Amino acid sequence: QQQVRQSPQSLTVWEGETAILNCSYEDSTFNYFPWYQQFPGEGPALLISISSVSDKKEDGRFTIFFNKREKKLSLHITDSQPGDSATYFCAASDKTGFASALTFGSGTKVIVLP
Amino acid sequence: NSKVIQTPRYLVKGQGQKAKMRCIPEKGHPVVFWYQQNKNNEFKFLINFQNQEVLQQIDMTEKRFSAECPSNSPCSLEIQSSEAGDSALYLCASRPGQTNTEVFFGKGTRLTVV
Numbered sequence: 001q002q003q004v005r006q007s008p009q010s011l012t013v014w015e016g017e018t019a020i021l022n023c024s025y026e027d028s029t030f031n032y033f034p035w036y037q038q039f040p041g042e043g044p045a046l047l048i049s050i051s052s053v054s055d056k057k058e059d060g061r062f063t064i065f066f067n068k069r070e071k072k073l074s075l076h077i078t079d080s081q082p083g084d085s086a087t088y089f090c091a092a093s094d095k096t097g098f099a100s101a102l103t104f105g106s107g108t109k110v111i112v113l114p
Numbered sequence: 115n116s117k118v119i120q121t122p123r124y125l126v127k128g129q130g131q132k133a134k135m136r137c138i139p140e141k142g143h144p145v146v147f148w149y150q151q152n153k154n155n156e157f158k159f160l161i162n163f164q165n166q167e168v169l170q171q172i173d174m175t176e177k178r179f180s181a182e183c184p185s186n187s188p189c190s191l192e193i194q195s196s197e198a199g200d201s202a203l204y205l206c207a208s209r210p211g212q213t214n215t216e217v218f219f220g221k222g223t224r225l226t227v228v
Contacts (some may be wrong), residue, residue: 034216043205043219045116087155099145099169099209102217104157 003027006090006105014113019077021108023090026071030092034102035064035075037086044089048075080112117141118220120206121188125225127196134192135223137206139183145169145209146183147217148191150202157205163189164211196227 005024013019023033031052036044050057050064050073057064061080066073077084087109091102119138127133139146148160161171163183175181183189193200207219 036219041224043116043118043120043203043221046216046218049216089155089157099162099164101147101159101162101170102157103159107155 003030004090004092004103004105006108008108009106010109010111012111012113013080015080015082017080019080019084019110019112021075021077021088021090021110022072023074023105024070024072025092025103027092027094027103028071029094030103032093033064033066033073034091035062036089036091037084038089038107039086047088077110080110082112082114085110085112116218116220118206118208118218120204120220120223122223123221125223127193127225127227129196129198129227131196132192132194133196133200133225133227134190135204135206135225136188136190137220138188139206139208140218142210143208143218144211146189147207147209148175148181148189149205149207151205151222152202160191193225196225198227201225201227 007022034049035047037047038044048059048062061078063076087107089107090105093100117140144165147162150158160175162169180192203222205222207217209217
């Protein structure tokens with residue numbers, strides 16, 4: 001059972017455009033949602049995160065929009081740069097404590113063309 | 115930037131051999147996670163520790179893996195008898211001991227079982 005879903009599987013945008021990555025989840029106990037950026041051959045790097053008490057979180061060119069009622073969130077990458085080309089993972093964890101494991105989506109591969 | 119250190123970066127083992135990888139979590143992070151990321155980018159939670167104690171582990175880990183996080187020594191994950199299906203990127207992550215705080219990953223150990 002896939003509890004965190006991501007779409008699209010891959011996305012190509014031109015430099016300067018906004019890339020929109022989608023994520024949805026099923027478990028209503030999830031309350032913390034980090035996004036990770038991963039380059040080939042590297043581990044995932046934390047990009048930005050949001051908790052369920054917020055509906056928006058911004059950090060530079062990266063913004064998370066969160067809709068708790070619909071169990072959906074999205075990551076917007078504005079003014080996309082070729083260096084943003086990577087795979088992005090949405091993850092979630094629940095209220096059982098700080099030791100609870102993250103559940104990951106299957107990732108969205110983003111290609112930014114110059 | 116993550117300060118989780120994993121060694122070795124690459125590991126090649128024959129089927130049936132033991133495969134051991136190590137992780138030094140970020141200083142002051144009492145919670146350590148191990149994940150397996152397969153070639154399809156799917157993450158599988160393996161085991162987590164709080165200080166030296168195992169908190170959760172999946173059935174596969176319990177049966178075929180040996181893991182520990184001794185005090186004042188690196189954490190380790192060892193596959194007792196490697197199988198072809200174990201070829202994957204093994205990721206170590208650590209987290210401060212507070213709810214809803216970030217999880218930081220190392221660069222991973224790429225295991226290839228030939």
